[in-house]
Amino acid sequence: MSNWQVFKTGVFKNNPVFIVNLGLCPTLATSTSLRDAIGMGLAATFVLVGSNVIVSAIRRAVPHKVRIPCYIVVIATFVTIVELFLGAYQPDLYKALGIFLPLIVVNCIVLYRAEVFASKNGIVSSLFDGFGMGSGFTCAVLLLAFIREGLGKGTLMGYPVIPGFNPTGIMVLPPGGFMTMGLLLGFFSWRKLRTKEHK
Amino acid sequence: MDFGQIFAIIIGMIFVNNFVFARFLGLCPYMGLTKEMSSAIGMGMAVVFVMTLASMATWPVYRYFLDPFGLERILRTASFILVIAALVQFIEMVLQKVNPALYKAMGIYLPIITTNCTILGVAVLNIDTFYKDGKPLSGGFLGSIIQGFSAGIGFTLAMVLMASVRERMEMANIPKPLRGIPIAFITAGLMSMAFLGFSGLIKMT
Numbered sequence: 001m002s003n004w005q006v007f008k009t010g011v012f013k014n015n016p017v018f019i020v021n022l023g024l025c026p027t028l029a030t031s032t033s034l035r036d037a038i039g040m041g042l043a044a045t046f047v048l049v050g051s052n053v054i055v056s057a058i059r060r061a062v063p064h065k066v067r068i069p070c071y072i073v074v075i076a077t078f079v080t081i082v083e084l085f086l087g088a089y090q091p092d093l094y095k096a097l098g099i100f101l102p103l104i105v106v107n108c109i110v111l112y113r114a115e116v117f118a119s120k121n122g123i124v125s126s127l128f129d130g131f132g133m134g135s136g137f138t139c140a141v142l143l144l145a146f147i148r149e150g151l152g153k154g155t156l157m158g159y160p161v162i163p164g165f166n167p168t169g170i171m172v173l174p175p176g177g178f179m180t181m182g183l184l185l186g187f188f189s190w191r192k193l194r195t196k197e198h199k
Numbered sequence: 200m201d202f203g204q205i206f207a208i209i210i211g212m213i214f215v216n217n218f219v220f221a222r223f224l225g226l227c228p229y230m231g232l233t234k235e236m237s238s239a240i241g242m243g244m245a246v247v248f249v250m251t252l253a254s255m256a257t258w259p260v261y262r263y264f265l266d267p268f269g270l271e272r273i274l275r276t277a278s279f280i281l282v283i284a285a286l287v288q289f290i291e292m293v294l295q296k297v298n299p300a301l302y303k304a305m306g307i308y309l310p311i312i313t314t315n316c317t318i319l320g321v322a323v324l325n326i327d328t329f330y331k332d333g334k335p336l337s338g339g340f341l342g343s344i345i346q347g348f349s350a351g352i353g354f355t356l357a358m359v360l361m362a363s364v365r366e367r368m369e370m371a372n373i374p375k376p377l378r379g380i381p382i383a384f385i386t387a388g389l390m391s392m393a394f395l396g397f398s399g400l401i402k403m404t
Contacts, residue, residue, distance in 0.1 A: 021230070021380055022227070024226040024227065024230070025223050025224055025225070025226045025227070025316050026223075028223045028226070029222070029223040069281070069284060072280055072281070072284065072314075073277060073281070076276050076277035076280055076281075077277065079276050080273060080274075080275075080276050080277060083272070083276065084272060084273070087272070099320055099323045099324060099327070102275070102276040102279075102319065102323055103224075103316045103319060103320060103323075105276055105280050105319065106280065106314045106315060106316050106319050107316075108227060108314070111314055170392070173395065174220060174221055174223065174388075174391040174395070175388045175389070175391045175392040175395065176388070177223070177388075178384050178385070178387045178388030178391055179384070179385050179388035179389075181384050182377075182380075182381045182382065182383070182384030182385035182386075182387075182388060183381070183385070185380055185381040185384060186376045186377045186381035186382075187376070189376040189377070189378075189379075189380075189381060190375075190376035193375060193376060
Protein backbone atom coordinates (compact mmCIF):
# COMPACT_ATOMS: atom_id res chain seq x y z
CA MET A 1 0.00 0.00 0.00
CA SER A 2 1.42 3.35 -0.99
CA ASN A 3 2.02 5.91 1.72
CA TRP A 4 -0.71 8.17 0.42
CA GLN A 5 -3.16 5.26 0.60
CA VAL A 6 -2.04 4.57 4.15
CA PHE A 7 -2.90 8.17 4.99
CA LYS A 8 -6.29 8.03 3.27
CA THR A 9 -7.25 4.77 5.01
CA GLY A 10 -6.61 6.37 8.36
CA VAL A 11 -8.98 9.23 7.60
CA PHE A 12 -11.82 7.50 5.77
CA LYS A 13 -11.92 3.72 5.53
CA ASN A 14 -10.47 2.99 8.96
CA ASN A 15 -11.48 6.14 10.76
CA PRO A 16 -10.45 5.46 14.36
CA VAL A 17 -13.56 6.96 15.93
CA PHE A 18 -16.40 6.13 13.59
CA ILE A 19 -15.28 2.84 12.07
CA VAL A 20 -13.00 1.22 14.63
CA ASN A 21 -14.74 2.89 17.63
CA LEU A 22 -11.57 3.81 19.52
CA GLY A 23 -10.72 7.01 21.36
CA LEU A 24 -14.34 7.78 22.19
CA CYS A 25 -13.68 9.40 25.59
CA PRO A 26 -11.65 12.42 24.43
CA THR A 27 -13.83 12.82 21.32
CA LEU A 28 -16.94 13.38 23.39
CA ALA A 29 -15.29 15.33 26.15
CA THR A 30 -13.46 17.94 24.08
CA SER A 31 -16.15 18.55 21.48
CA THR A 32 -18.02 21.23 23.41
CA SER A 33 -16.34 23.93 21.35
CA LEU A 34 -14.55 24.02 18.01
CA ARG A 35 -11.44 25.61 19.49
CA ASP A 36 -11.00 22.81 22.04
CA ALA A 37 -11.65 20.25 19.31
CA ILE A 38 -8.91 21.65 17.09
CA GLY A 39 -6.53 21.77 20.04
CA MET A 40 -7.24 18.20 21.04
CA GLY A 41 -7.01 16.93 17.48
CA LEU A 42 -3.66 18.59 16.89
CA ALA A 43 -2.27 17.41 20.23
CA ALA A 44 -3.34 13.83 19.59
CA THR A 45 -1.98 13.92 16.03
CA PHE A 46 1.39 15.17 17.28
CA VAL A 47 1.58 12.37 19.84
CA LEU A 48 0.42 9.78 17.30
CA VAL A 49 2.96 10.80 14.66
CA GLY A 50 5.80 11.08 17.15
CA SER A 51 5.14 7.79 18.87
CA ASN A 52 4.56 5.94 15.56
CA VAL A 53 7.91 7.15 14.22
CA ILE A 54 9.89 6.29 17.35
CA VAL A 55 8.21 2.91 17.84
CA SER A 56 8.91 2.06 14.22
CA ALA A 57 12.52 3.15 14.61
CA ILE A 58 13.13 0.97 17.67
CA ARG A 59 10.94 -1.93 16.65
CA ARG A 60 13.82 -4.35 16.02
CA ALA A 61 15.50 -3.58 19.34
CA VAL A 62 12.51 -4.02 21.64
CA PRO A 63 12.06 -7.50 23.18
CA HIS A 64 8.60 -8.84 22.48
CA LYS A 65 7.61 -9.42 26.09
CA VAL A 66 8.21 -5.87 27.31
CA ARG A 67 7.00 -4.06 24.22
CA ILE A 68 3.83 -2.60 25.73
CA PRO A 69 5.59 -0.80 28.63
CA CYS A 70 8.22 0.46 26.16
CA TYR A 71 5.55 1.87 23.86
CA ILE A 72 3.81 3.47 26.81
CA VAL A 73 7.02 5.20 27.89
CA VAL A 74 7.52 6.55 24.35
CA ILE A 75 3.92 7.77 24.18
CA ALA A 76 4.13 9.31 27.66
CA THR A 77 7.20 11.26 26.60
CA PHE A 78 5.40 12.84 23.66
CA VAL A 79 2.33 13.58 25.76
CA THR A 80 4.53 15.32 28.34
CA ILE A 81 6.06 17.43 25.55
CA VAL A 82 2.59 18.51 24.42
CA GLU A 83 1.49 19.20 28.00
CA LEU A 84 4.48 21.41 28.74
CA PHE A 85 4.19 23.21 25.39
CA LEU A 86 0.48 23.94 25.75
CA GLY A 87 0.85 24.81 29.41
CA ALA A 88 3.37 27.48 28.51
CA TYR A 89 2.07 28.88 25.22
CA GLN A 90 -1.67 28.22 25.30
CA PRO A 91 -2.80 28.24 28.94
CA ASP A 92 -6.51 28.69 28.08
CA LEU A 93 -6.51 25.63 25.86
CA TYR A 94 -4.50 23.75 28.50
CA LYS A 95 -7.13 24.48 31.12
CA ALA A 96 -10.01 23.72 28.74
CA LEU A 97 -8.63 20.30 27.83
CA GLY A 98 -8.17 19.53 31.53
CA ILE A 99 -7.48 15.90 32.39
CA PHE A 100 -7.88 14.77 28.79
CA LEU A 101 -4.46 16.09 27.83
CA PRO A 102 -2.49 13.62 29.97
CA LEU A 103 -5.10 11.02 29.09
CA ILE A 104 -3.83 10.96 25.51
CA VAL A 105 -1.29 8.50 26.91
CA VAL A 106 -4.00 5.90 27.36
CA ASN A 107 -5.92 6.91 24.27
CA CYS A 108 -6.66 3.58 22.64
CA ILE A 109 -5.79 4.93 19.18
CA VAL A 110 -2.17 5.70 19.99
CA LEU A 111 -1.31 2.36 21.57
CA TYR A 112 -3.37 0.50 18.98
CA ARG A 113 -1.48 2.01 16.04
CA ALA A 114 1.85 1.47 17.76
CA GLU A 115 1.05 -2.20 18.33
CA VAL A 116 -0.69 -2.93 15.04
CA PHE A 117 1.16 -0.78 12.52
CA ALA A 118 4.29 0.97 13.73
CA SER A 119 5.83 -2.17 15.23
CA LYS A 120 5.57 -3.92 11.88
CA ASN A 121 6.26 -1.25 9.27
CA GLY A 122 8.93 1.21 8.22
CA ILE A 123 9.43 4.69 9.59
CA VAL A 124 7.99 6.63 6.64
CA SER A 125 4.84 4.46 6.43
CA SER A 126 4.36 4.83 10.16
CA LEU A 127 4.67 8.59 9.78
CA PHE A 128 1.91 8.62 7.17
CA ASP A 129 -0.21 6.26 9.24
CA GLY A 130 0.17 8.51 12.26
CA PHE A 131 -0.87 11.54 10.22
CA GLY A 132 -3.77 9.63 8.70
CA MET A 133 -5.16 8.31 11.96
CA GLY A 134 -4.57 11.63 13.67
CA SER A 135 -6.38 13.48 10.90
CA GLY A 136 -9.22 10.98 11.04
CA PHE A 137 -9.51 11.54 14.77
CA THR A 138 -9.35 15.32 14.31
CA CYS A 139 -12.07 15.22 11.64
CA ALA A 140 -14.28 13.19 13.97
CA VAL A 141 -13.85 15.58 16.89
CA LEU A 142 -14.37 18.59 14.59
CA LEU A 143 -17.57 17.11 13.18
CA LEU A 144 -18.93 16.49 16.65
CA ALA A 145 -17.84 19.92 17.88
CA PHE A 146 -19.39 21.61 14.84
CA ILE A 147 -22.76 20.06 15.68
CA ARG A 148 -22.51 20.51 19.44
CA GLU A 149 -21.23 24.07 19.52
CA GLY A 150 -23.42 25.16 16.62
CA LEU A 151 -26.62 23.90 18.17
CA GLY A 152 -25.64 24.18 21.80
CA LYS A 153 -24.24 27.67 21.93
CA GLY A 154 -25.25 29.13 18.56
CA THR A 155 -21.63 30.03 17.83
CA LEU A 156 -18.77 28.60 15.81
CA MET A 157 -15.27 29.40 17.14
CA GLY A 158 -16.90 31.99 19.34
CA TYR A 159 -18.61 33.87 16.50
CA PRO A 160 -22.45 33.76 16.48
CA VAL A 161 -23.64 32.11 13.28
CA ILE A 162 -27.37 32.50 12.85
CA PRO A 163 -28.81 35.73 14.21
CA GLY A 164 -31.67 35.32 16.64
CA PHE A 165 -31.00 31.62 17.20
CA ASN A 166 -31.88 30.37 20.67
CA PRO A 167 -29.28 27.71 21.48
CA THR A 168 -30.16 24.23 22.77
CA GLY A 169 -28.09 24.10 25.94
CA ILE A 170 -28.26 20.34 26.30
CA MET A 171 -26.00 19.83 23.30
CA VAL A 172 -22.95 21.05 25.19
CA LEU A 173 -23.85 18.93 28.22
CA PRO A 174 -23.00 15.20 28.37
CA PRO A 175 -26.41 13.92 27.19
CA GLY A 176 -26.15 15.92 23.99
CA GLY A 177 -22.70 14.51 23.37
CA PHE A 178 -23.80 10.93 23.88
CA MET A 179 -26.85 11.21 21.67
CA THR A 180 -25.09 13.07 18.86
CA MET A 181 -22.37 10.43 18.87
CA GLY A 182 -24.98 7.66 18.85
CA LEU A 183 -26.80 9.16 15.88
CA LEU A 184 -23.54 9.77 13.98
CA LEU A 185 -22.42 6.19 14.59
CA GLY A 186 -25.83 5.02 13.44
CA PHE A 187 -25.40 7.06 10.25
CA PHE A 188 -22.00 5.50 9.50
CA SER A 189 -23.33 2.05 10.25
CA TRP A 190 -26.22 2.69 7.84
CA ARG A 191 -23.72 3.66 5.14
CA LYS A 192 -21.73 0.48 5.75
CA LEU A 193 -24.87 -1.65 5.49
CA ARG A 194 -25.90 0.08 2.28
CA THR A 195 -22.54 -0.47 0.57
CA LYS A 196 -22.71 -4.11 1.63
CA GLU A 197 -26.17 -4.47 0.07
CA HIS A 198 -25.02 -2.89 -3.18
CA LYS A 199 -22.21 -5.44 -3.44
CA MET B 200 -11.24 16.10 56.90
CA ASP B 201 -14.62 16.34 58.56
CA PHE B 202 -17.49 14.03 57.80
CA GLY B 203 -19.26 16.62 55.67
CA GLN B 204 -16.34 16.88 53.27
CA ILE B 205 -16.03 13.09 53.01
CA PHE B 206 -19.75 12.75 52.35
CA ALA B 207 -19.54 15.46 49.69
CA ILE B 208 -16.72 13.61 47.94
CA ILE B 209 -18.61 10.30 47.95
CA ILE B 210 -21.90 11.73 46.70
CA GLY B 211 -20.06 13.91 44.23
CA MET B 212 -18.11 11.06 42.69
CA ILE B 213 -20.99 8.59 42.50
CA PHE B 214 -23.83 10.82 41.35
CA VAL B 215 -22.99 14.40 40.52
CA ASN B 216 -19.70 13.85 38.70
CA ASN B 217 -20.21 10.26 37.68
CA PHE B 218 -17.18 9.09 35.75
CA VAL B 219 -19.19 7.83 32.79
CA PHE B 220 -22.22 10.05 32.65
CA ALA B 221 -20.66 13.38 33.53
CA ARG B 222 -16.96 13.03 32.84
CA PHE B 223 -16.93 10.82 29.73
CA LEU B 224 -14.28 8.52 31.18
CA GLY B 225 -14.12 4.76 30.74
CA LEU B 226 -16.33 4.65 27.65
CA CYS B 227 -14.47 1.78 25.94
CA PRO B 228 -15.16 -0.83 28.64
CA TYR B 229 -18.53 0.79 29.19
CA MET B 230 -19.59 0.04 25.63
CA GLY B 231 -17.73 -3.22 25.34
CA LEU B 232 -18.48 -5.00 28.62
CA THR B 233 -22.08 -4.08 29.37
CA LYS B 234 -23.71 -6.66 27.13
CA GLU B 235 -24.12 -8.99 30.09
CA MET B 236 -24.66 -8.29 33.76
CA SER B 237 -21.93 -10.69 34.87
CA SER B 238 -19.19 -8.98 32.89
CA ALA B 239 -20.45 -5.56 33.99
CA ILE B 240 -20.26 -6.52 37.66
CA GLY B 241 -16.88 -8.19 37.20
CA MET B 242 -15.40 -5.15 35.48
CA GLY B 243 -16.98 -2.84 38.06
CA MET B 244 -15.44 -4.75 40.95
CA ALA B 245 -12.05 -4.77 39.28
CA VAL B 246 -12.24 -1.02 38.67
CA VAL B 247 -13.18 -0.25 42.29
CA PHE B 248 -10.31 -2.39 43.50
CA VAL B 249 -7.69 -0.94 41.16
CA MET B 250 -8.87 2.66 41.55
CA THR B 251 -8.57 2.54 45.32
CA LEU B 252 -5.13 0.95 45.21
CA ALA B 253 -3.97 3.26 42.44
CA SER B 254 -5.03 6.31 44.43
CA MET B 255 -3.09 4.93 47.40
CA ALA B 256 -0.04 4.35 45.24
CA THR B 257 0.10 7.50 43.10
CA TRP B 258 -0.50 10.10 45.82
CA PRO B 259 2.69 9.30 47.78
CA VAL B 260 4.69 9.18 44.55
CA TYR B 261 3.53 12.67 43.67
CA ARG B 262 3.67 14.09 47.18
CA TYR B 263 6.95 12.76 48.42
CA PHE B 264 8.93 12.13 45.25
CA LEU B 265 7.85 14.32 42.35
CA ASP B 266 6.73 17.47 44.09
CA PRO B 267 9.70 18.09 46.41
CA PHE B 268 12.14 17.64 43.52
CA GLY B 269 10.23 19.98 41.24
CA LEU B 270 9.61 17.24 38.69
CA GLU B 271 5.85 17.23 38.94
CA ARG B 272 5.04 18.70 35.55
CA ILE B 273 7.66 16.74 33.63
CA LEU B 274 7.30 13.26 35.08
CA ARG B 275 3.71 13.16 36.28
CA THR B 276 2.13 11.44 33.29
CA ALA B 277 4.93 8.95 32.69
CA SER B 278 5.43 7.98 36.33
CA PHE B 279 1.71 7.60 37.02
CA ILE B 280 1.13 5.33 34.07
CA LEU B 281 4.14 3.19 34.94
CA VAL B 282 3.10 2.93 38.59
CA ILE B 283 -0.41 1.95 37.53
CA ALA B 284 0.83 -0.63 35.02
CA ALA B 285 3.16 -2.19 37.59
CA LEU B 286 0.43 -2.13 40.24
CA VAL B 287 -2.07 -3.92 38.00
CA GLN B 288 0.51 -6.55 37.08
CA PHE B 289 1.29 -7.05 40.77
CA ILE B 290 -2.40 -7.28 41.72
CA GLU B 291 -2.95 -9.89 39.03
CA MET B 292 -0.09 -12.05 40.32
CA VAL B 293 -1.10 -11.75 43.97
CA LEU B 294 -4.77 -12.38 43.27
CA GLN B 295 -4.00 -15.50 41.27
CA LYS B 296 -2.11 -16.99 44.21
CA VAL B 297 -4.17 -15.73 47.13
CA ASN B 298 -7.76 -15.95 45.96
CA PRO B 299 -8.26 -17.97 42.75
CA ALA B 300 -12.04 -17.70 42.97
CA LEU B 301 -11.90 -13.91 42.98
CA TYR B 302 -9.31 -14.03 40.21
CA LYS B 303 -11.68 -16.03 38.05
CA ALA B 304 -14.44 -13.50 38.72
CA MET B 305 -12.55 -10.34 37.89
CA GLY B 306 -9.01 -11.23 36.92
CA ILE B 307 -9.54 -11.18 33.18
CA TYR B 308 -10.53 -7.53 33.28
CA LEU B 309 -7.32 -6.41 34.96
CA PRO B 310 -5.11 -6.11 31.85
CA ILE B 311 -7.80 -4.04 30.11
CA ILE B 312 -7.81 -1.59 32.98
CA THR B 313 -4.15 -0.66 32.64
CA THR B 314 -4.50 1.32 29.44
CA ASN B 315 -7.87 2.66 30.44
CA CYS B 316 -8.68 6.30 30.99
CA THR B 317 -10.47 5.54 34.24
CA ILE B 318 -7.49 4.73 36.43
CA LEU B 319 -5.12 7.39 35.12
CA GLY B 320 -8.09 9.78 35.16
CA VAL B 321 -8.75 9.25 38.84
CA ALA B 322 -5.05 9.56 39.70
CA VAL B 323 -4.76 12.91 37.92
CA LEU B 324 -8.11 14.02 39.35
CA ASN B 325 -6.87 13.34 42.89
CA ILE B 326 -3.92 15.64 42.32
CA ASP B 327 -6.14 18.34 40.82
CA THR B 328 -8.61 18.17 43.70
CA PHE B 329 -6.27 18.02 46.65
CA TYR B 330 -3.54 20.43 45.61
CA LYS B 331 -4.20 24.13 45.90
CA ASP B 332 -1.67 26.57 44.41
CA GLY B 333 1.03 23.94 44.44
CA LYS B 334 0.54 23.03 48.09
CA PRO B 335 -1.11 19.77 49.16
CA LEU B 336 -4.22 20.12 51.31
CA SER B 337 -4.30 18.45 54.70
CA GLY B 338 -6.02 15.06 54.63
CA GLY B 339 -5.19 14.78 50.95
CA PHE B 340 -4.11 11.15 51.16
CA LEU B 341 -7.33 10.01 52.82
CA GLY B 342 -9.34 12.19 50.47
CA SER B 343 -7.64 10.62 47.46
CA ILE B 344 -8.41 7.10 48.64
CA ILE B 345 -12.05 7.95 49.31
CA GLN B 346 -12.31 9.74 45.97
CA GLY B 347 -10.82 6.77 44.14
CA PHE B 348 -13.12 4.32 45.86
CA SER B 349 -16.24 6.43 45.23
CA ALA B 350 -15.31 6.99 41.60
CA GLY B 351 -15.10 3.22 41.20
CA ILE B 352 -18.48 2.76 42.84
CA GLY B 353 -19.95 5.37 40.48
CA PHE B 354 -18.45 3.61 37.49
CA THR B 355 -19.84 0.27 38.67
CA LEU B 356 -23.25 1.86 39.12
CA ALA B 357 -23.17 3.17 35.56
CA MET B 358 -22.07 -0.23 34.22
CA VAL B 359 -24.76 -2.14 36.09
CA LEU B 360 -27.51 0.27 35.00
CA MET B 361 -26.37 0.03 31.38
CA ALA B 362 -26.07 -3.75 31.45
CA SER B 363 -29.59 -4.15 32.81
CA VAL B 364 -30.96 -2.00 29.98
CA ARG B 365 -28.89 -3.66 27.26
CA GLU B 366 -29.85 -7.16 28.32
CA ARG B 367 -33.46 -6.24 27.70
CA MET B 368 -32.67 -4.43 24.47
CA GLU B 369 -31.46 -7.72 23.01
CA MET B 370 -35.09 -8.65 22.56
CA ALA B 371 -36.28 -5.29 21.28
CA ASN B 372 -36.85 -4.51 17.62
CA ILE B 373 -34.13 -1.93 16.95
CA PRO B 374 -33.53 -0.56 13.42
CA LYS B 375 -30.54 -2.29 11.84
CA PRO B 376 -28.14 0.68 11.58
CA LEU B 377 -28.63 1.49 15.24
CA ARG B 378 -27.98 -1.99 16.64
CA GLY B 379 -25.04 -2.44 18.97
CA ILE B 380 -22.95 0.63 19.76
CA PRO B 381 -25.18 3.46 18.37
CA ILE B 382 -28.21 2.51 20.44
CA ALA B 383 -25.94 2.06 23.45
CA PHE B 384 -24.74 5.63 23.08
CA ILE B 385 -28.27 6.96 22.76
CA THR B 386 -29.26 5.00 25.87
CA ALA B 387 -26.26 6.41 27.70
CA GLY B 388 -27.38 9.87 26.64
CA LEU B 389 -30.80 9.36 28.17
CA MET B 390 -29.26 8.00 31.38
CA SER B 391 -26.84 10.88 31.61
CA MET B 392 -29.77 13.24 31.23
CA ALA B 393 -31.31 11.57 34.28
CA PHE B 394 -28.04 11.99 36.18
CA LEU B 395 -28.04 15.69 35.29
CA GLY B 396 -30.78 15.93 37.88
CA PHE B 397 -28.12 15.55 40.56
CA SER B 398 -26.11 18.47 39.31
CA GLY B 399 -27.08 21.03 41.92
CA LEU B 400 -26.51 18.69 44.84
CA ILE B 401 -22.91 19.56 45.71
CA LYS B 402 -21.47 23.02 45.58
CA MET B 403 -18.48 22.97 43.24
CA THR B 404 -15.52 24.91 44.54
